[in-house]
Amino acid sequence: MMMVPNMSITASQPKPSPRGLADADVQFRHMEEPITDDAILSAKFLATKGNQAFQGSPGHLPWQRWAEGDSTSTMDVIPTTDLPTWLRACLPRLLRLCGLKPNWDSYGSPPPSLALVKGVISWLRLAEKETLPEPEVVPASAGGIQLEWYLGKRELEIEFTATGQIEYLRSDNERREEKEDVIKNLDDLRSLLGWLIG
């Protein structure tokens, strides 16, 4: 849990929902309340819906906030501060997905938006897993992004949909087990990534 003293907009606590985080609201609230990582993530990820940027950079230092949150600059750059090496390395591939042509899959899918890429990065940055291998990065239908890890007998696919849902499929080829579900919060994500390298 962290204190956020200088944000302009924060998130409500995520509401339990069968559709994951998509039903949570971004709303104004007093700034001195403690904000959980999950609440920040839900705000950040939800803000990607409608191709909007999140206003304010929770937990960031003042110069980061100046550079990002209330900046009048209009150029699309992704700060790489605090990103683990594997995430920094796959960032160019994530960004290249935004350059796909509409209908790239011949099923009418749009390219992933830059806002979705930013949402994916926010989740993975806050998961704080430094030692992961680089994932495969592939576009998913309807403007989503899928990350795929193959590590020994374990495989993990995580899909960030354009509608704000995060789904996964994990396979243990040694035990011949498969599981798929929705990632509801940061603990779920950390746990999955921990399973992969565990």
Added chain:
Amino acid sequence: MTARPSDLPDFEAPPVAEVVLGVKFTIPGGLKVYHIGIYWDRIKSKFPKFQEQPPLPAQDEPAFSFVSGPPPLPRCWFLDDTETRLIQLQADRFIHNWRKVTGKEEYPRYEAIRDEFVDRWDEFCGFLGDQGVSKPILNACELAYVNHISKESCWTEPKDLGRLFSFLATDMSGGAGHTLESVQCGLRFKLPGGNGHLNVSMTPAIRKQDQQEILRFDLSARGAMESGEEAQLLKWFDGARETIVRVFTGLTTEEAHACWKRKT
């Protein structure tokens, strides 16, 4: 066109990627959503493209807000055909940006961008007058230079940045051969004459346009406006620009200047 001060440092190939001139204002009675549409119609021949963005937050308001009345106006972007020039308009801001889009555009220089801002601002004020809207009361202004220092242009690893910035150590190994992973920092200067502050920030980033690793080096001056007169505003912009150029030059080394082809 406004003249450039002869003793101001000048670079043939500065790393500037975007220049922003903006004002914050209050309009008695407020700007209404229909004004935005009529205004776009007025400028559509020069700025035919439109995007909606979330509004910029107020800079110096208390850290909580109450929502009452109609929802806030969005921040509207009006872009020219090349998307190198755009106007950002929201209920309390008018901002003019020049930016690189392909990366190959030539920097038109501050004087030209300033003159464009003046034309656009006068046009906007004229539009408000035609609509019977009160004249905006200026209360703050901003001038920002966003520099993209590309990897491979004059640095390849974060430790090289010590050779480009005079306030960084030339030995960036932490004194014990450690590998520097990234450099990020912020500096804050007072503008001369109590005219506000200059915030300088350095952030490693990756640019969407070409997926290049860059060091984003921002110099952003902000100040309060007391009289709200346009002459004072332009004087503030010119003074802030001079401070930005001198601070940029002072914070960077001769090796960096050679990379950006310093002329004077």
